[in-house]
Amino acid sequence: MATYSTNEFKSGLKIMLDGDPYAIVENEFVKPGKGQAFNRVKVRNLKTGRTIERTFKSGDTAEGADVVDVELQYLYNDGEHWHFMDQQSYEQLTADAAAVGDAAKWLKEEAICQVTLWNGVPLSVAPPNFVIMTIIETDPGLRGDTSGGGGKPATLETGAVVRVPLFVQSGEVIKVDTRTGEYVSRVKE
């Protein structure tokens, strides 16, 4: 993998620190008029999501991290691993629970996900921004309520629980924004 000089630092650049892959979030050049120049960076650990601060002497280098984002189709879960497929090469990749994390509850077979690979191995999985799912269980709502003001919990086919308006019933299909975990609308089949 390439090494990067601090002169090449910019937000989004992926570098290795202490054996973990990080993405640069912010890069600030600081230098006293007559003294040592530094690059102060905020970096996000791509494994844990934690953001930390680091400083480099300007001109020093960091090793690049082999991290790429790819679109993969989710196939199935075997009880331990989540299996994905590259739709161009038909290559299959497996992701563990640490990589899938909270995305697990939004994964429905055939969904196209953005998967971040580190050295070819899934590091994190982002579900589609919107998913269409069937409600398998929710309390019967009150007739006549169309505003969704109060709402009630509904369990979806993947096990995810979202708040839905009172008029939405079991067996209906809804659209959910996975970034906020919020109900968007009913979907006519």
Add this chain to the structure above:
Amino acid sequence: MESSSWRPTAELATLRLRAGLLARVRAFFTARGVLEVETPALSAAAITDPHLASFAVRYTGPGPRHGQPLYLHTSPEFPMKRLLAAGSGCIYQIARVFRDGEAGRRHNPEFTLLEWYRVGFDHHQLMDEVAELVTELLAERLALAEPERFSYRELFQHHLNLDPHRASTAELAACAEKHSVPIPPEMPADDADPWLDLLLTHWIEPRLESGRLTFVYDYPATQAALARLRPGDPPVGERFELYVGGVELANGFHELGDATEQRHRFELENAARQARGLPLMPVDEDLLAALAAGLPACAGVALGFDRLVMLAAGKASLAEVMAFPVGRA
């Protein structure tokens, strides 16, 4: 490139403010009988300071210097001192200067320095004048409290409970760790200055009072290559810096006039360059000859004009006060 990249990054109102400030700077010095001068931006010699990188260009001729590398000045200090030695009296210059390897929110590889020299002043008298000018130019924007002055030692004692002239690199590292200042890889074990710079930029500067001029003076001798040394325990360089709200605005010296000592310091800096694998810089023999001929006792200061405009305009970055920063140059 997006289609708006031809546009200036600064608002036109800011550029009008900038022009107004330039006019007021000139009026300030005219009223005090300080002469405006211009000196070359291209020079056969260059600064040896390992922390400053000069752009080099090649002059193809005709005439003197043909086929030679010439360096874009990082400040007009050396030729201005030659003018002082030639009897110019007090002088100032508004110069576009160039520094390779510097870009960021408060840096651009070319920027405007206001540099001036006052014959017969020491660094404390010059601090008074800097305070008058800056207060006058910022008064409309900022209600400034009375300027404060700390020695470099007092500053570190106040903020970090540390004597910067005595602390070992191990103590400086422990201090950084204690204050959660991230320590860069490969910091030297035998040179305190990068550690002091780390603590200054990461811990102290962000904690300097806004709405107030903070002068810091009497620097470690190793951080004042062009300043007079004042004997003491330890000897200190008669250098000062001005900060306003954590922004480094100006750097001044009670100027060294000893040609032999100055040559020695240039050689030390070139040795430091060699040790770091940096190119050696041709020493300015004309400056050394001028010092040998006799530099009048004086103090000089260089003030970052773009940063001053930034403060006067209430902006947070140089791009907001320059028409075209390097990305659009």
